[in-house]
Amino acid sequence: MKPFDLMLENIRLSVPDGDEMRTIFASTSFALPEGSLLGVRGESGSGKSTFLKLISGILTPTEGTVSWGDKKLSLLPEGDRDRWRGENCGFLFQDFRLFEDLSAEENVLLPATFYRRPTPDDRKRARELLEHYGVRFGTRAQHLSRGEMQRTALARVLFAAPKVILADEPTASLDGKRAEEVTTALIGAAKRLGATLILVSHDPRVLAHFPQKVVIADGRLIEGNEKGSSECMSGCCSKAS
């Protein structure tokens, strides 16, 4: 078993709902080998973000376990889960989450150098990453185009060279061309790092880049890989390949 093979074993997350408990996510066994590229689709409110939170240890299941390699992440105390996530996971969001008054370079450097001063080597690497993604390092985030903002957020994720990249609708606020660029950049970067990439999207054109896909419908993970083998029970994904 590799250290970043993901395994979900009969997980269920139930939350209080009035006098009862409501299951907001459930999955039978699900395994994803290290280095996989997984596209996740499903209707709004189906449980996609909950899935990302469960596999990254932000949430823990009420039943079952989430493991990465030999590490049973969901059984660790919160502080250990936070540390594991900080060391191994990079997140990319629809709204970029950049500090708009800081330059692109400062945004890339900020998480990694929160408790220390950036070294000349850090700056060199941040600038190289931004240059690679066609973003001028000195431009303030508020002046970047939306595509440049997402590529800066991507450079920030990659600066830490994570083994797990989790992207929640990273292209939802970009037009088709920019969405395509960011998707290709993300997949290329994951391959270079040998990282597992799990990307949530509504966009069939984005999901078409992913060799492996799952559907989440009504809080249930439904596996489906090849064309036509995955039926979205909600009928929201009929255009996706």
Ligand SMILES: Nc1ncnc2c1ncn2[C@@H]1O[C@H](COP(=O)(O)OP(=O)(O)OP(=O)(O)O)[C@@H](O)[C@H]1O
């Ligand atoms: N902590 C919580 N307590 C109660 N209900 C929750 C909690 N977290 C999520 N939910 C509910 O679980 C369901 C799934 O939420 P989730 O955010 O995972 O959906 P999603 O598929 O990511 O939706 P969207 O595409 O709209 O972002 C929703 O009905 C949501 O209200």
